[in-house]
Amino acid sequence: MRVGVPKEAVPGERRVALVPETVTRLGAGVEVVVETGAGAAAGFADEAYTEAGASVGDPWSADVVVKVAAPTATETARLHEGQVLVAFLSPLTDLEGIERLAAAGVHGLALESIPRITRAQPMDALSSQATVAGYKAALLAADRLPRFLPMLMTAAGTIPPAKVLVLGAGVAGLQAIATARRLGAVVSSFDVRPAVREQVESLGATFLDLGIHGEETEGGYARELTEEQQAAQQAELQQRIPGFDAVITTAAVPGRRAPILVTAEAVRAMRTGSVIVDVAAETGGNCELTRPGEEVVESGVTIVGTTNLPSTMATHASQLLSRNMAAIVGLLVKDGELVLDWDDEIVAGATVTRRQVVA
Ligand code: NAD
Secondary structure: EEEOOOOOOOOOOOOOOOHHHHHHOOOOEEEEEEEEOOHHOOOOOOHHHOOOEEEOHHHOOEEEEEEOOOHHHHHHOOOOOOOOEEEEEEOOOOHHOOOOOOHOEEEEHHHHHHOOOOHHHHHHHHHHHHHHHHHHHHHHHHHHHHOOOOOOEEEEEEOOOOOOEEHHHHHHHHHHHOOOOOOHOOOHHHHHOHHHHHHHOOOEEEEEEOOOOOOOOOOOOOOOOHHHHHHHHHHHHHHHHOOEEEEEEOOOOOOOOOOOEHHHHHOOOOOOEEEEEOOOOOOHHHHHHHHOOOOOEEEHHHEOOOHHHHHHHHHHHHHHHHHHHHHHHHHHEEOOOOOOOOOOOOEEEHHEOOOOOOO
């Protein structure tokens, strides 16, 4: 069985789906073909792949193509019927891309659709990449703040610790909390899923009780709040936000625009020099004034809307993603042959397009 690793085409995407270290872990009978330069932006040279046993060539004719971003129209045209593609395919939002893959007869496995069951944890690319995003968000907040995060007692006087608020305490939020805590900030957090309180507190942060309790789906995700709940949340946050130096927002509801938690009015109520890092910028942002892909200053408040944070730490983001990919490829190969076991809950759950079999 051959696994192909293309060079990512989307501008600004530095990650690669498979790193040299993982090539050796795919097992006997699995050959890897990497497009030249595929790992370069993440720090992995072609030579590192060949030393690990891969070859450099055309990845598009492989039995399984592993990618980070969904293929563009041009890339999809290079795929063929019956081929397997594993990537972040945005199955709930990129309907055009999904239709293109379906029309090409490609078996599309979306990383977002892998069921969040215990057996699938090593394949959970959403979590591995959210970990990177949360860490980087805390670093960005620390970097953009014109103040220290830790308390300092110096001969020139005492500096109080910075106060950081993390909104949304899923995988990214919990990592942002842990990182900001390690840097010495006093951290508070809020999430609509009440079950999260304990996790927030175990990291040494305070759970901010806004009096809003959302629901959790079977998969562990938040359900979208009602309009009244959203308005109440915005009003509550507007009261509390001016007390914080930095706000890191990570709130998301799968397949939906990111909920607005921080209104323009709330931004105006913050102190000059405060910072908002909006990890949800890609899906519209949790702050009303976020401009996805940009960093802006509004009323003296820096709003960081950088998208694709995992790509800014491409080496480790790729390494983690690559281990997820290796675990997924492990599901698809039996004795060196590609076998799609539709009775497997993970294969069936992650499949978003499959070849039409005409009887
Ligand atoms: P996500 O990226 O979909 O959302 C981020 C967070 O935003 C979530 O915690 C969500 O509750 C929160 N949120 C949504 N709307 C909000 C609002 N209006 N205000 C404040 N917060 C809001 O979530 P995620 O990080 O992918 O993880 C969600 C949960 O899935 C995890 O906490 C965990 O319980 C579960 N999970 C399970 C596994 C597993 O079992 N293998 C793996 C990873 C995650």
